[in-house]
């Protein structure tokens with residue numbers, strides 16, 4: 001989502017005559033920030049320090065420094081105190097105001113906007129846009145789930161859906177601008193709801209079906225989903241919407257029901273499993289991905305074993321796993337029985353070893369198969385391009401006569417932990 005937000009900020013600045021410049025030469029530096037874990041938030045301050053120092057050393061008129069995103073939202077006042085070189089603080093729902101704020105700064109004032117005014121920022125988007133072969137499209141923002149460890153409901157605000165018409169239009173514009181694949185984004189993307197062009201109440205599966213009809217679009221993905229919003233309709237879409245890719249990112253966080261309850265996850269180990277069983281029944285090759293937190297307050301050895309045996313049971317194609325990071329203002333931060341860092345380290349290592357094995361096994365399972373690869377960027381070597389398989393694996397191929405944005409029919413013949421490679425059989429589609 002931050003990539004999407006960053007691109008939209010760039011669009012807005014471009015429409016005011018600004019253009020991207022190398023970091024050392026820029027008149028304006030925008031740091032778009034993440035507040036989800038402490039490490040991400042602390043990085044912002046070291047980056048501000050680095051940028052600020054550079055401009056002192058160079059002895060030139062300082063570039064304007066803007067901090068955008070969730071750290072700006074959550075720590076606006078603290079940023080101003082800790083980092084006097086920052087001129088602009090702009091929250092994730094206010095970035096359409098960035099050009100005006102730059103004008104304020106040029107007039108000699110510091111500017112801060114951390115309102116959460118809903119979806120105004122999308123109205124300010126340019127109506128035409130060029131796109132690479134893969135594009136993001138934010139359909140929903142915010143979160144009402146209030147998991148006890150998480151800052152998102154506070155930094156991004158309540159769940160809110162963009163309208164059907166705006167999304168179908170933006171999807172068409174992206175395809176016109178060159179996109180072959182669209183990833184629908186939201187903190188709880190599958191909580192998207194809205195009225196369609198006939199006024200009927202619709203869910204994400206209907207929106208996917210509408211976007212599926214756009215000619216020239218080859219692939220649709222969505223992330224991130226919450227198990228509680230995984231409707232029968234959305235599960236069914238995995239069986240019959242051809243452009244919907246066989247990949248599902250469905251965070252579970254932990255395998256112990258006791259911990260899931262303390263996390264306020266509103267699903268159990270079993271209900272999570274049942275969703276995946278249903279998806280796999282209609283789409284047996286689906287690549288399942290997840291998020292995990294180890295060392296949530298009160299997590300015992302036996303709770304952690306439940307995470308390990310759930311992972312062993314599910315078999316993930318890919319996953320993200322983190323040590324629990326206490327975040328000020330969340331209920332879990334003040335819970336008793338915070339877990340010692342050393343225990344968290346050990347648990348994370350064990351979990352990541354298992355997830356790594358599963359990722360390698362999944363990658364190897366496609367050796368010998370043929371699949372379409374959407375070519376996205378150049379590789380390290382002359383003639384090499386890198387694209388994504390339907391299962392979101394990075395795929396290296398040697399090509400002649402094909403270019404970025406083409407789809408290639410590829411025979412997969414090698415697999416490692418983080419990528420696969422194969423031989424191009426032919427160009428698959430325009």
Ligand code: 5AD
Pocket residue numbers: 036037149150151251253291292293322323324325326327
């Ligand atoms: N500590 C560690 N991980 C967290 N996440 C969210 N909040 C925290 C936290 N306080 C993880 C969850 C979520 C992902 C985006 O980040 O796994 O799914």
Ligand code: SF4
Pocket residue numbers: 143144145146147150151152153187188226
């Ligand atoms: Fe955070 Fe939970 Fe909302 Fe995901 S569902 S954004 S983990 S509160």
